[in-house]
Amino acid sequence: MSAHIDVTNLNVFYGKQQALTNVSIAIPRQQITVIMGPSGCGKTTLLKSFNRFLELTDGTTITGAVQVDGQNIYAGDVDVTAVRKRVGLLAQRPTPLPMSIYDNVCYGMQIHQMRTNKADYAVAVQHYLELAGLWEEVKTRLHEPATSLSIGQQQRLCLARGLAVEPEVILGDEPTSALDPISSQHIEKRLLELKNQYTTVIVTHTLRQAKRLADYVIFMYMGEVVEAGVARELFTNPQQERTRQYLEGVF
């Protein structure tokens, strides 16, 4: 297993409250890693340490290292916009930007100046909308507001928008929790299709979703990693008592 993201001794405090304690974990490359655990266990905090989103909250203290491809993203000379370009985020609720469907996908490519002319941008927009499985539904209405889409479509638009900046890692913060079952299936299907090209890390509190998606699982409890391992093994034969209890639905 080659690790894509390597976390060593990560401690995170919100003010005085410790959210993560000595987390050391490796995220395998081009697989789906699912972080699971009960509410408030630090899943989302761990996820958001991968794209430096924790610092958007006032009073956050972070110690330790998160290495992406061997480079510590918390080092002093790191350009945070470059980190977030490499590590994309699919948020809990879809958040279309206040612009057209087309511009939502185009925006990221434009700020990073990833194409040189209009025609190339148009080709790219189509490509990423197809990757996200949305193209057929929006091809005749690209210039309508993104908010005119249904919630499920908006989340696929957010996926297309994220993919368009060509990240290596896709983070998903409970990316289907606001969606109806059919839309959730859509998103899960896309994530499975894409997993050979991207390193994917998903936070979820539904065990069934974890079982459907995961190649690798991290189980967290009270800000610590209790157990991590290959999905099949962890689900069938957990080594830790607390993992077993969680899988059995004790808490």
Next chain:
Amino acid sequence: MRRQPWNRRHLIERIMQIAMIGSLVIVALCLGAILWTIIVRGLPSLTWQMISQAPKGGFYMGKAGGVLNAILGSLYLATGATALAIVFALPIALYLQTYLATSGWAQLVRLALDVLWGIPSIVYGAFGFTLMIVLGVRASLLAGIIVLALVELPIMTRAMDEVIRRLPRDLAQAALALGSTKLEVALRVIIPQTLPGIVTAVLLAFGRGIGDAAAVLFTAGYTDRIPTSLMRPTASLPLAVFFQLGTPYPEVRERGYASALILTIIVLVVSFGSRWLAARLQRYTVK
């Protein structure tokens, strides 16, 4: 399950409801009374001559002429001041929200703006006048624009600040997650999303600017000539109202009301115009 109208909770609700409606009615009546007064007393004198001519000799004693000098002067003053204020207010509001957020510095800036907001405009006028004496500058359109911009700045900035503060955090974060800089978030996300609110903030400031008499009294002066240069004094509608109402001649006082009516109409036109514009700009905003 039957309703009990005299039950304590229902009674309190009824009383509060009456109090709310009462407040609304009082405010609406005041507005109505003001409009009624200026329409009834001003409309008969609102002739084509009033809005197409500058005052002629003896205008303030009831002879021919109009207040075109004041109409143009007010439009120039308020438009110039509002434009100047936007140039400063928008960057300050964006900086407050995107870079300073809720830090101590931001609170200090907000406090300073709130204090400035509360300062009567005559103080701005006196301040401007003192500065002009030091610099050896005469009362002029330019000086009026600068001082009015100072009067407008705190209102505009705080109104924009509040609008941007109410922006959902998710929205800025969505753009940050794609690797945007804060400036890109401000220009590509925050401004388009809050544009209707920004227009309202500008409008609010414009309204204060065009209606202000005290700040322009010392700084822009007053003249019966049509304003043609930034360096010369200019008339303004609030002062035109003031001077005309101050005369002993009834027909001139009637014209004062007509001038007030013109001022009100300008504010209404600008207000409806910008609301219409804001509604059109709302197409892409996220609700």
